[in-house]
Amino acid sequence: MALIVQKYGGTSVGSPERIAAVAEKVMGYRQRGDDVVVVVSAMSGETDRLIKLAKAICTNPDPRELDVLLATGEQATIALLCMAMNDRGCPARSYTGQQVQILTDSAFNKARIQDIEGARVRKDLSEGKVVVVAGFQGVDELGNITTLGRGGSDTTAVALAAALKADECQIYTDVDGVYTTDPRVVPNARRLDRITFEEMLEMASQGSKVLQIRSVEFAGKYNVPLRVLHSFQEGAGTLITYEDESMENPLISGIAFNRDEAKITVLGVPDQPGVAARVLGPVADANIEVDMIVQNISPAGDTTDFTFTVHRNDYDKAMSIIQAVAKDLGAREVSGDNKIVKISLVGVGMRSHAGIASTMFKALANEGINIRMISTSEIKVSVVVDEKYLELGVRALHDVFQLDKAS
Ligand code: ADP
Ligand code: ASP
Ligand code: MG
Numbered sequence: 001m002a003l004i005v006q007k008y009g010g011t012s013v014g015s016p017e018r019i020a021a022v023a024e025k026v027m028g029y030r031q032r033g034d035d036v037v038v039v040v041s042a043m044s045g046e047t048d049r050l051i052k053l054a055k056a057i058c059t060n061p062d063p064r065e066l067d068v069l070l071a072t073g074e075q076a077t078i079a080l081l082c083m084a085m086n087d088r089g090c091p092a093r094s095y096t097g098q099q100v101q102i103l104t105d106s107a108f109n110k111a112r113i114q115d116i117e118g119a120r121v122r123k124d125l126s127e128g129k130v131v132v133v134a135g136f137q138g139v140d141e142l143g144n145i146t147t148l149g150r151g152g153s154d155t156t157a158v159a160l161a162a163a164l165k166a167d168e169c170q171i172y173t174d175v176d177g178v179y180t181t182d183p184r185v186v187p188n189a190r191r192l193d194r195i196t197f198e199e200m201l202e203m204a205s206q207g208s209k210v211l212q213i214r215s216v217e218f219a220g221k222y223n224v225p226l227r228v229l230h231s232f233q234e235g236a237g238t239l240i241t242y243e244d245e246s247m248e249n250p251l252i253s254g255i256a257f258n259r260d261e262a263k264i265t266v267l268g269v270p271d272q273p274g275v276a277a278r279v280l281g282p283v284a285d286a287n288i289e290v291d292m293i294v295q296n297i298s299p300a301g302d303t304t305d306f307t308f309t310v311h312r313n314d315y316d317k318a319m320s321i322i323q324a325v326a327k328d329l330g331a332r333e334v335s336g337d338n339k340i341v342k343i344s345l346v347g348v349g350m351r352s353h354a355g356i357a358s359t360m361f362k363a364l365a366n367e368g369i370n371i372r373m374i375s376t377s378e379i380k381v382s383v384v385v386d387e388k389y390l391e392l393g394v395r396a397l398h399d400v401f402q403l404d405k406a407s
Contacts, residue, residue, distance in 0.1 A: 005168075007135060007157035007170070008172045012174065038132045074097075082132050092132055095120065095134065099120070103139060113155065118163045118164050150212075152212055169225065180403040196243045197241070201220065202380050207256045207257050260311050262311070268298065271304040322334055364396065367392055
């Protein structure tokens with residue numbers, strides 16, 4: 001008998017019929033003798049609907065109140081799923097994040113899980129019940145409802161699996177595993193049987209939304225066996241695992257992309273010690289995350305240029321901060337572009353191979369795609385290109401590295 005934590009995403013619980021199908025699937029595991037804890041998302045579209053509703057009331061909803069609102073989406077699904085199971089003769093109980101005591105910090109809208117009090121869940125399991133927990137939400141030490149950021153139900157599931165020492169955490173979704181890239185963009189993308197935590201973390205950080213970044217971090221840290229599977233199709237899915245010697249290390253495991261990018265450039269900043277801190281410090285102070293940074297010296301050597309990227313939602317705010325900073329510093333010009341995207345190649349095999357970046361650049365050049373920024377790490381190469389080239393760029397790279405074929 002195993003203890004399994006299963007998470008069902010928004011589309012998988014998107015209608016009464018699908019909730020009923022999930023109920024029956026969970027009952028199948030119970031009948032085989034497994035203990036099951038289920039984590040569910042809000043029904044598909046519900047979180048977006050609630051955000052829109054809040055924005056119809058005011059442009060900048062109070063973050064605490066927004067979390068109170070967003071948490072209702074998942075609360076509805078847990079109740080509906082338990083009703084479906086109870087109606088079919090399978091005892092099930094629902095819990096909100098607050099009831100299970102998913103303790104988080106107080107960073108509303110992007111809270112981090114700090115601890116889980118699993119006693120209530122364990123007691124129900126020992127009584128033969130299925131436990132259904134609302135994903136994406138927790139409670140801070142003052143009793144405020146918090147949410148974990150978009151896609152956060154993945155993290156609830158992995159954190160619960162770690163706290164309960166579950167045998168496996170299964171993420172059920174609308175694709176049958178992790179692919180070489182988003183199959184919606186590249187139809188001949190290939191499902192991976194396995195991918196390392198390190199690569200999955202990089203794919204998630206570079207924009208692949210199949211798993212929330214924090215869920216992969218948790219799984220790696222607490223050694224939770226993690227699998228991505230299709231909710232309603234049979235198959236082994238993709239196992240996220242440690243690198244081991246039996247695994248072949250393909251050069252490139254996948255291509256991630258991020259549509260939420262924007263870049264800002266400051267030209268002609270007097271080149272003195274401390275200037276980078278003076279340009280970027282105020283951006284960080286405003287809680288805006290900066291991703292890529294490029295600094296370049298001007299030909300004359302007395303001024304320097306900066307370009308950096310931020311999340312598209314932060315573009316206007318970052319731009320007005322930088323305009324004020326540029327004026328203070330006597331910089332020549334500020335410009336920006338919020339119609340850019342980032343495409344990244346990810347693979348642990350890159351460590352031991354030269355030439356990946358140049359093959360990437362050539363493939364993009366062959367399609368007439370101009371590269372605006374480049375950044376590399378041990379296991380990834382990222383480029384920033386104009387938004388209109390996203391699909392073309394990803395497909396060209398998928399082809400040139402032959403990711404549709406198993407290596
Ligand atoms: P859920 O609502 O179940 O959490 P998500 O929409 O968050 O589902 O994640 C699943 C989606 O992730 C897929 O429909 C797919 O379009 C997208 N996706 C992006 N990159 C990948 C990838 N490399 N492999 C598989 N799916 C991916
Ligand atoms: N419902 C939340 C969202 O749409 C959390 C999740 O689905 O994981 O982002
Ligand atoms: Mg998701």
